[in-house]
Amino acid sequence: NESKGKLPRYPGLERWHLIEKMGDGAFSNVYRARDLDGTAGEVAIKVVRKFEMNSQQRANILKEVQIMRQLDHPNIVKLVDFSESRQYYYIILELAPGGELFHQIVRLTYFSEDLSRHVITQVADALEYLHETCGVVHRDIKLENLLFSPIPVIPTKHPKPKAPEDEDKVDEGEFIKGVGAGGIGKIKIADFGLSKVVWDNQTMTPCGTVGYTAPEIVKDERYSKSVDMWALGCVLYTLLCGFPPFYDESIQVLTEKVARGQYTFLSPWWDDISKPAQDLVSHLLTVDPAKRYTIKQFLAHPWIKGTEEPTYAAL
């Protein structure tokens, strides 16, 4: 565990005191850090190893920063600052101290429908902002890139005393109906490393600028927002049952399953999950991108709009 060990010192990062390592990727380490003069509080710093990257990869980092600069939404990690040294890029980010949604699913096995709705609605609000307001496609929506802020408190019905080794486990069936006052905290979308500004679906104009775009670009990008909607479907499916819609040990078989949209609401895990929830998932995991739900359709779906009260109240 590197967080316990000595943390590296980076040239040009003297303003920040690194506290612990929070995550890593192919070319980067992410640290929790504190402003030494105490004005900015705690942040996350993504230190990218520039020296290991080719010029295309470096350009992608600059694009990631450029896109993040324009974003301002409560469910999107904010860019605080950006700087670089000869060997590194430093992306200073708003800290999401609660860690990855991925870890909460691993910890809890799966989420109740209310909890799932509480989480996915926040992701969808951010996607609506990205797609409709900014013309940005994220292209890497997944449990590892959805972060909690602050550390989530998952409400349980009967908190039972637990053996020390089970301290961080929550038994299934312990969930209360609803998500409790204040829910379980905010979800923030992180990692704009694959994100892209795209052409608007309706007007076929680029977001922000006007240009002379070739037909093949317009055609290519017509459905690009729908990749986020597919991913949103994968996240929602996984939240509800605890395993992903598509899986196979062989990459080749997995690719084939995805291409065909071959997934099932596997029994017994899906037996008690409501029909409206299944209906919504199926409108996202639709192979034809023209038929797949847009973010607007997603937000208008009865399962999303339904209150946190049981739906039988409306019948």
Ligand code: ADP
């Ligand atoms: P990569 O492109 O390598 O996946 P990410 O931006 O996703 O890089 O960061 C890697 C990991 O670091 C994330 O999955 C998350 O665990 C952690 N992380 C990233 N940004 C933050 C943040 N703002 N607050 C807390 N943790 C973060």
Ligand code: MG
């Ligand atoms: Mg990531």
